[in-house]
Amino acid sequence: MGTQKPRILPWLVSQLDGGQLEGVAWLDQSRKRFRIPWKHGLRQDAQQEDFGIFQAWAEASGAYTPGKDKPDLPTWKRNFRSALNRKEVLRLAEDRSKDPHDPHKIYEFVTSGVEDFPEPDTSPDTDGRCSISDPQEDILEELLNDMALVPTPREGCLSLAGTPEHLPQLSLSPNLDIPAPYPNSEPPENPLKQLLVPKEEWEFEVTAFYRGRQVFQQTVFCPKGLRLVGSEAGDRTLPGQPIPLPDPGVFLTDGGVVGYVRRVLSSLGGGLALWRAGQWLWAQRLGHCHTYWAMGEELLPDSGHRHDGEVPKDKEGSVFDLRPFVTDMIAFIEGSGRSPRYTLWFCMGESWPQDQPWTKKLVMVKVIPTCLRALLEMARSGGASSLGNTVDLHISNSQPLTLTSDQYKAYLQDLVEDMDFITGQA
Numbered sequence: 094m095g096t097q098k099p100r101i102l103p104w105l106v107s108q109l110d111g112g113q114l115e116g117v118a119w120l121d122q123s124r125k126r127f128r129i130p131w132k133h134g135l136r137q138d139a140q141q142e143d144f145g146i147f148q149a150w151a152e153a154s155g156a157y158t159p160g161k162d163k164p165d166l167p168t169w170k171r172n173f174r175s176a177l178n179r180k181e182v183l184r185l186a187e188d189r190s191k192d193p194h195d196p197h198k199i200y201e202f203v204t205s206g207v208e209d210f211p212e213p214d215t216s217p218d219t220d221g222r223c224s225i226s227d228p229q230e231d232i233l234e235e236l237l238n239d240m241a242l243v244p245t246p247r248e249g250c251l252s253l254a255g256t257p258e259h260l261p262q263l264s265l266s267p268n269l270d271i272p273a274p275y276p277n278s279e280p281p282e283n284p285l286k287q288l289l290v291p292k293e294e295w296e297f298e299v300t301a302f303y304r305g306r307q308v309f310q311q312t313v314f315c316p317k318g319l320r321l322v323g324s325e326a327g328d329r330t331l332p333g334q335p336i337p338l339p340d341p342g343v344f345l346t347d348g349g350v351v352g353y354v355r356r357v358l359s360s361l362g363g364g365l366a367l368w369r370a371g372q373w374l375w376a377q378r379l380g381h382c383h384t385y386w387a388m389g390e391e392l393l394p395d396s397g398h399r400h401d402g403e404v405p406k407d408k409e410g411s412v413f414d415l416r417p418f419v420t421d422m423i424a425f426i427e428g429s430g431r432s433p434r435y436t437l438w439f440c441m442g443e444s445w446p447q448d449q450p451w452t453k454k455l456v457m458v459k460v461i462p463t464c465l466r467a468l469l470e471m472a473r474s475g476g477a478s479s480l481g482n483t484v485d486l487h488i489s490n491s492q493p494l495t496l497t498s499d500q501y502k503a504y505l506q507d508l509v510e511d512m513d514f515i516t517g518q519a
Contacts, residue, residue: 305452318368357442435465
């Protein structure tokens with residue numbers, strides 16, 4: 094009979110009570126707050142015992158069998174963190190993972206404490222693992238294992254530090270299957286954190302189509318976002334850089350279609366606003382023109398399916414979250430998922446082209462954050478190679494980066510952790 098997967102909270106409580114794992118300990122007598130070692134794998138002083146809790150959970154949950162499976166510390170760490178983040182009775186109280194002397198995280202129970210959880214059955218199964226399990230939770234854990242659950246985003250993300258211009262190459266550590274440490278005890282600053290810094294401007298490639306014909310393309314840095322407006326610049330007192338869409342009479346010969354397109358452009362009013370706040374992209378329409386949006390492929394929108402939403406008029410609406418994009422990127426690098434989408438399509442003045450070719454729509458606009466395209470190109474070119482590949486993030490003040498595929502994956506996972514913490518503090 095196969096071993097059932099234990100529930101993480103009773104299992105974790107048993108590890109805390111047992112005191113057998115280095116640095117895993119209760120911090121108060123009421124057994125509400127506890128610490129977990131969280132040392133970066135690139136540190137010179139990193140030892141395998143520093144990651145014992147992550148390996149122990151990987152073994153207990155059946156994700157790793159010593160001697161059979163290849164060790165994968167970044168995945169163990171991510172799965173452990175994700176399992177804890179899904180528990181509403183638990184919250185991350187303090188993130189001290191960047192502490193140079195004692196990197197760790199402090200969690201606390203938001204209920205009355207560990208009394209709410211049953212004691213685990215420590216009787217070993219045939220393979221020595223704990224046999225406690227809740228069948229319904231097993232199913233839920235399995236379904237959620239690779240899903241990115243994102244809380245409701247809020248504005249005002251924290252500012253993160255910059256990065257050195259040049260990073261040395263890394264080699265693989267034979268024991269932990271992670272990049273070997275740097276010669277000093279401090280890991281290098283993650284260069285991908287620049288994507289979250291408020292003062293850093295993302296570059297956007299904007300392309301407009303009238304009845305499927307490309308009539309406009311421009312690549313811009315927009316400190317306060319952009320506004321897609323009619324052929325007149327519109328109200329310049331509004332925030333965001335106005336991006337005027339061209340007059341259709343220059344490109345189209347059908348007088349009727351030209352008239353309809355002009356009506357759509359005139360109804361844009363203050364424009365369709367798009368801007369970045371932390372890890373999210375937000376949109377809002379400042380005129381009367383109804384606009385629907387969807388994430389699609391770069392070459393064409395996913396017109397065979399419904400739109401992802403209508404851009405709201407009286408408030409901002411989130412149209413992109415960097416976190417699921419990065420988690421999908423990690424899965425893509427690991428070969429367990431499709432390449433993530435990064436192209437925003439907007440259909441203006443008409444319903445979304447669900448049951449007809451998108452080329453029949455009067456005005457379609459495609460917006461690409463070029464930093465996301467660069468990240469995916471880096472993942473595609475890296476493959477399983479340990480050779481360095483160069484990427485330009487296409488954000489203001491960024492320098493080209495040369496990273497190995499293993500280093501790139503580690504930085505992506507580290508970025509997810511930072512976004513989880515920022516969201517938790519919002």
